[in-house]
Amino acid sequence: MRISELSARSGVAVPTIKYYLREGLVPEGERRSATSAEYETIHLERLRLIRALVDSGVSIAATRNVLAALDDPPPNAHRLLGLAHAAITAAADVEIDVSAAEELATGLGWQPGMCDDRVLTEVARALAAIERAGFEVPADVMPVYLRSIRAMADAEIANVPTESVEAAVRYVVLGSVIVEPLLLALRRVAQQVASAERFGGSEASPPPE
Amino acid sequence: MRISELSARSGVAVPTIKYYLREGLVPEGERRSATSAEYETIHLERLRLIRALVDSGVSIAATRNVLAALDDPPPNAHRLLGLAHAAITAAADVEIDVSAAEELATGLGWQPGMCDDRVLTEVARALAAIERAGFEVPADVMPVYLRSIRAMADAEIANVPTESVEAAVRYVVLGSVIVEPLLLALRRVAQQVASAERFGGSEASPPPE
Numbered sequence: 001m002r003i004s005e006l007s008a009r010s011g012v013a014v015p016t017i018k019y020y021l022r023e024g025l026v027p028e029g030e031r032r033s034a035t036s037a038e039y040e041t042i043h044l045e046r047l048r049l050i051r052a053l054v055d056s057g058v059s060i061a062a063t064r065n066v067l068a069a070l071d072d073p074p075p076n077a078h079r080l081l082g083l084a085h086a087a088i089t090a091a092a093d094v095e096i097d098v099s100a101a102e103e104l105a106t107g108l109g110w111q112p113g114m115c116d117d118r119v120l121t122e123v124a125r126a127l128a129a130i131e132r133a134g135f136e137v138p139a140d141v142m143p144v145y146l147r148s149i150r151a152m153a154d155a156e157i158a159n160v161p162t163e164s165v166e167a168a169v170r171y172v173v174l175g176s177v178i179v180e181p182l183l184l185a186l187r188r189v190a191q192q193v194a195s196a197e198r199f200g201g202s203e204a205s206p207p208p209e
Numbered sequence: 210m211r212i213s214e215l216s217a218r219s220g221v222a223v224p225t226i227k228y229y230l231r232e233g234l235v236p237e238g239e240r241r242s243a244t245s246a247e248y249e250t251i252h253l254e255r256l257r258l259i260r261a262l263v264d265s266g267v268s269i270a271a272t273r274n275v276l277a278a279l280d281d282p283p284p285n286a287h288r289l290l291g292l293a294h295a296a297i298t299a300a301a302d303v304e305i306d307v308s309a310a311e312e313l314a315t316g317l318g319w320q321p322g323m324c325d326d327r328v329l330t331e332v333a334r335a336l337a338a339i340e341r342a343g344f345e346v347p348a349d350v351m352p353v354y355l356r357s358i359r360a361m362a363d364a365e366i367a368n369v370p371t372e373s374v375e376a377a378v379r380y381v382v383l384g385s386v387i388v389e390p391l392l393l394a395l396r397r398v399a400q401q402v403a404s405a406e407r408f409g410g411s412e413a414s415p416p417p418e
Contacts, residue, residue, distance in 0.1 A: 048343065053342070081400055081401055081404045085400075109403075114401060119398050120398065122397065125394075126390040133257065134258065135261075141365055145364075150399045152399070153403045155353035157403035157406075158403075159347040174342055178344050181334070183392075186314075186355070188385065190361070192291065193317050193320075193362070196323040196324070198366050198367070
């Protein structure tokens, strides 16, 4: 197909496709003349994937890393996950103290050596931001977070397909990134549902005492 | 205190503070002369809060909305949550079909009228992005997501403080925004822990069969 059809079918504008081509995110099509090239289904699928990643808030640089992980998978399923997470996580900040993060992670079943520094650093950064905001997660809530998040991760990892490395890579890389906006959106719905049940959903209901 | 001390104590650079003042995110200090003003603890707290929100990935526009919600709280605790969510969510896109999102939300206990269109639209957008990426949440995993997220929301809403509207506002607004990066970071740790348990954490372990 021509670039115009590729654009129509992927929903990505032609100038944006050209930008992705220049950046190497999408492989070149087969040249037909000085000004036109032929594109295949793989180009279309790649474009749809890029659009989904970018729509999920993943930067172009991180998208490049995710695509690289898909194109050149590591041989081991556990290292895969580290790679997927590294692709979407800023480099670990050596100055940050991760001891509080480690203590919290213990509640997830974490033991030393089980995960890379980047994700623990991310937990430490998030804890620091919460503290800076003067917010505190209630003591009753944190254990529920840990238990619920561990249950979700168990289900996710139990479903890693093992019939091929490609399938495992795709599941792990996309599953960690693409699902995040869904989980955050579902959390907001669940909060409104729980709030409606506790406080009453109508505008006429009284304020909390 | 002078703006230089305010900068030192908040960790926010003076030009950035001046930008926030111009944007109305931080109230003006009391003028002492044509070139200097005096700032108080409330300015410091406001700056720390802005920094935490911005660090959590909240845009300046959304930060303004969150601050407005804190400064001028609605009288009803349930509407509060809608307001907090609206502050950090893009306007609902009328063209998007929310029927799949509503069906999914039913698994969270959702019933018509319980939550505003924005959060359902966000779920619909996230579902569309997942589909565009050619990804599918496994049938075994989705019910675990719904159950776990509902459990987290129940704990969060059960802990909304009711001793004052201000305390409720602060908890609801900050709790929905500031905690998100922590939950995503903990999810990555939990995934690596579950993966280490299933596949073995060392680089020497064999690839999945």
